[in-house]
Amino acid sequence: MDEKVTREIFPRDSRKSYGLVELMKKTAPIVRKEPEDTVYVWPNLLMIEIICAILVTVGLMVLIQFEHAPLRSLADPSTTPNPMRAPWYFLGLQELLVYFDPWYAGVVLPGMIIVGLMLFPYLDVNPKGVGYYTYTERKFAVFNYSFGFAIWWITIIIGTYLRGLDWQWYWPWSNHLEHMNPALVTLIPLHLIFVNWFHVSEGVGKLFGDIIFIGYFALGTIIPMIVWKPMYKAMGLWRYLTFSFFFLSMMGVALKIVLRLLFNIKYVLVTPWINI
Amino acid sequence: MLQKIKNEIVESQIFKSVFRHGYPDNDLDRAYAIFSSVFLHVHPVKVRRSALRMRYTFCLGGITLFLFIVLSVTGIWLMFYYTPYTGLAYRNIKDLQFVIFGGNLMRDLHRFAAHGMVLFVWLHMTRVFLTGAYKAPREFNWIVGVVLLVNTLVLSWTGYLLPWDQLAYWAVTVGAKMASYTPLIGQNGPWGPQLGFLPTNDIMFMLLGGTVVGQNALIRFYVLHCVVLPLVVTVFLAVHFWRIRKDGFSGPL
Ligand code: HEM
Numbered sequence: 001m002d003e004k005v006t007r008e009i010f011p012r013d014s015r016k017s018y019g020l021v022e023l024m025k026k027t028a029p030i031v032r033k034e035p036e037d038t039v040y041v042w043p044n045l046l047m048i049e050i051i052c053a054i055l056v057t058v059g060l061m062v063l064i065q066f067e068h069a070p071l072r073s074l075a076d077p078s079t080t081p082n083p084m085r086a087p088w089y090f091l092g093l094q095e096l097l098v099y100f101d102p103w104y105a106g107v108v109l110p111g112m113i114i115v116g117l118m119l120f121p122y123l124d125v126n127p128k129g130v131g132y133y134t135y136t137e138r139k140f141a142v143f144n145y146s147f148g149f150a151i152w153w154i155t156i157i158i159g160t161y162l163r164g165l166d167w168q169w170y171w172p173w174s175n176h177l178e179h180m181n182p183a184l185v186t187l188i189p190l191h192l193i194f195v196n197w198f199h200v201s202e203g204v205g206k207l208f209g210d211i212i213f214i215g216y217f218a219l220g221t222i223i224p225m226i227v228w229k230p231m232y233k234a235m236g237l238w239r240y241l242t243f244s245f246f247f248l249s250m251m252g253v254a255l256k257i258v259l260r261l262l263f264n265i266k267y268v269l270v271t272p273w274i275n276i
Numbered sequence: 277m278l279q280k281i282k283n284e285i286v287e288s289q290i291f292k293s294v295f296r297h298g299y300p301d302n303d304l305d306r307a308y309a310i311f312s313s314v315f316l317h318v319h320p321v322k323v324r325r326s327a328l329r330m331r332y333t334f335c336l337g338g339i340t341l342f343l344f345i346v347l348s349v350t351g352i353w354l355m356f357y358y359t360p361y362t363g364l365a366y367r368n369i370k371d372l373q374f375v376i377f378g379g380n381l382m383r384d385l386h387r388f389a390a391h392g393m394v395l396f397v398w399l400h401m402t403r404v405f406l407t408g409a410y411k412a413p414r415e416f417n418w419i420v421g422v423v424l425l426v427n428t429l430v431l432s433w434t435g436y437l438l439p440w441d442q443l444a445y446w447a448v449t450v451g452a453k454m455a456s457y458t459p460l461i462g463q464n465g466p467w468g469p470q471l472g473f474l475p476t477n478d479i480m481f482m483l484l485g486g487t488v489v490g491q492n493a494l495i496r497f498y499v500l501h502c503v504v505l506p507l508v509v510t511v512f513l514a515v516h517f518w519r520i521r522k523d524g525f526s527g528p529l
Contacts, residue, residue, distance in 0.1 A: 038322040040306045045323055046316070052335040053342045060346070060388055068380065069387035071373060074366045075445035077488065084446045087436055089394045089429060094450070103465045106454030117422045120405075121415035129408040131526045132332075138408065145405050149398075274459075274466045 083167050091159030092152045096253070098167065099260045101275060109253070113148070116246040120145075123243045125234050148250055151257075187266035189275070206270045213269040213276065220248045318517045327527035332407065336400035341513070343393040348506065350386040358438065360498035362491050365440040390432050397428050409526035417519040420512055427509050434501035437494065448497070449489050456480040 086094045096105035128137040135142050164170030168180040190212070191205030200208075221244040225232045232240050256276075259265040267275040285291055286299040297308035307321045357376060358368045372379030401421060404410055410418035437448040456478060459465045463478040473479075475487045485492030 039325050039328070040303065040322055041319045042300050042306045042309045042316075044328060045319060048328060048330070048335070049338055052338055056339055056342055056392075057346075060385055060392070063388050064381070064384035067384075067388070069383050070443060071369055071439055072442040075362075075440045075442055077445070079442075081442055081446055084450055086447050086450055087432065088391075089432065090451070102454060102457040103459055103462070107458045107462075107465070114422060114426055117425075118419045121410040121412070121418050124411065127411065130411050131407060131409070133406050134408075142406065145402075149402065 082165055083163060085159070085163075088156060088160060092155035095155040095159040095163070099253075099256050103274070104276060112246065112249060116148075116250075119242065119246070123235070123239055123246075125239070144247065144250075147254075151250075151254060185264060187260075187264050189267040189270055190265050191267075191270055193265075209268050209270055216252070217245075217248050220244065220251075318521070320521065323525070324527060327525055329527070332527055334399075334403060336396055336403050340393055340396040340400050343389045343396060344509065344513075346389045347386060347393065350382045350389065351502065351506075353382050354386060355502060360438070360495050362440060362494055365438060365494065369439045369441070390435060393428055394432055397425050401425060407526060414519070414523045414526065417516060417523055420516045420519060424509060424512050424516065427505055427512065431501060431505045431509065434497040434505065437489070437497045438501065440494065445489060448493070452480050452484050452489060452493070455483050 085091065093105060093110060096109060099105065100109070124138075124141050126138050126141060128134075129141075161172065162169055164174070164176045165179050170176055170180075189209070191202060191209045194200060194205035194208045195202055198205075221241065224244070225240070235243065256265075256268070259268070269276040282299070295309075296312055298305045300306040300309040310316045310319050310321045354372070357372055357379070359365060369383070372383050404418065404421065433448070433451060437444045456462045456464045456468075456475075458468070458479050460467050460471060461473060461479045462468045463473050463475050463480065465473075468478060475481065481487060483493075483496070484490070485496050
């Protein structure tokens with residue numbers, strides 16, 4: 001029920017027993033529409049469901065005429081296949097291992113995706129756009145979802161089609177049987193670049209990296225607070241901070257992919273315990 | 277003639293004892309047909325005409341559910357031929373492929389329905405997102421949905437090990453290795469070793485029941501895949517559908 005009862009006629013009282021009827025200031029049981037606008041589930045909806053089920057069954061039957069469930073040779077702990085591919089729906093995560101250490105790509109990031117998804121309804125304060133497809137009324141929310149979904153799919157596609165031996169980058173026209181020379185790509189942590197450019201010590205270089213990392217989150221949180229005040233006001237402090245953390249982390253994944261692919265940067269944040 | 281046979285059937289004591297209502301050719305019996313059936317009563321008796329619009333849900337949730345049902349049926353069938361023992365599992369699958377009547381059919385159906393379920397659960401989630409159906413009062417059902425999504429993925433992954441071929445073995449080895457990098461409780465994770473986690477007591481050990489993927493891992497994945505996770509999905513699906521009814525369907529007004 002999306003409209004609130006303006007005046008409570010019978011205040012709720014736990015000492016009384018109630019029937020299932022609730023009083024609304026409306027003319028019909030279905031708000032805003034006359035009952036005539038409804039149809040019986042039998043046969044209208046059931047028919048649609050049955051047709052869907054038949055179509056899916058036919059689809060599956062057709063599919064398995066062309067493609068069969070794979071079965072390779074018996075499991076053998078002593079021969080590791082190369083490349084070793086996860087099932088396709090996890091290839092996005094496997095591909096992220098190229099850009100992040102395993103504790104982040106394999107554990108923390110998936111956890112954050114799950115928690116972030118669960119929190120989405122609580123972070124999206126825009127009441128518009130329920131019950132119909134719209135982009136214009138909720139551009140930012142749609143952007144966020146699509147961006148995450150796009151990373152997920154693009155990494156799956158890269159993992160499926162563009163990775164070969166040793167998980168190196170292979171174009172469809174490259175020779176997939178020949179090992180790439182790993183020396184072609186040397187990964188460098190960002191702080192060594194600073195060491196080279198500014199002739200500072202490694203410690204100072206690391207400090208630069210840390211400042212960039214923390215600055216990214218700090219500025220990324222504070223600037224929109226000032227520039228898009230109404231948005232911040234609408235969300236409130238905690239909701240905004242939570243959102244900002246997840247948003248910047250997601251953007252961070254994309255940034256790191258670019259840094260790694262274009263500039264061979266290995267880490268931005270370097271600490272004795274964790275590197276990102 | 278056909279009409280007469282039909283009348284004979286629907287008027288018979290047996291039919292009445294089973295369905296407790298007449299053939300649904302009038303509105304009263306149509307209503308009864310829905311709410312007196314344990315299978316159909318997840319539906320409301322009537323829905324808004326606009327809620328039927330295919331271009332709203334694209335039937336994605338329903339297709340996901342149907343694939344789950346296909347998976348349950350074919351999965352139980354496969355269980356009759358499968359032994360979760362490293363010395364037999366692979367040969368059981370080979371038998372399904374080459375010896376058992378309908379073995380290939382059932383295995384292929386099971387495999388592709390599983391791929392389909394993963395795909396359609398993502399599409400369904402995208403539909404729910406794009407129609408804003410996760411907003412109040414449906415926030416909680418979105419959470420239930422995410423639980424279903426994760427369960428669907430883990431179901432697929434645990435099933436992946438069962439054929440005990442190279443694909444299965446190494447995919448699960450890589451995946452389980454990830455667990456060992458869990459911060460705090462993994463042998464390779466940040467602060468894991470400092471907190472005393474070794475290959476023999478960390479989270480990966482718990483997952484596999486050993487330090488490598490072996491017989492213990494197989495039996496664990498088998499029980500998870502065939503019993504625990506399907507049950508969890510079923511329970512959450514019950515909540516999911518219950519909440520759709522309670523929170524109201526978001527469909528176009
Ligand atoms: C095993 C997986 C799932 C099954 C079988 C399933 C099934 C369904 C079905 C049959 C519906 C009715 C409408 C429709 O067909 O679209 C529905 C609605 C809904 N689903 Fe799912 N679902 C699953 C997973 C998810 C996931 C992953 C999410 C979101 C993260 C989700 C969120 C919702 C919500 C919020 C509704 C209400 C939509 C509305 O009122 O318009 N479900 N689900």
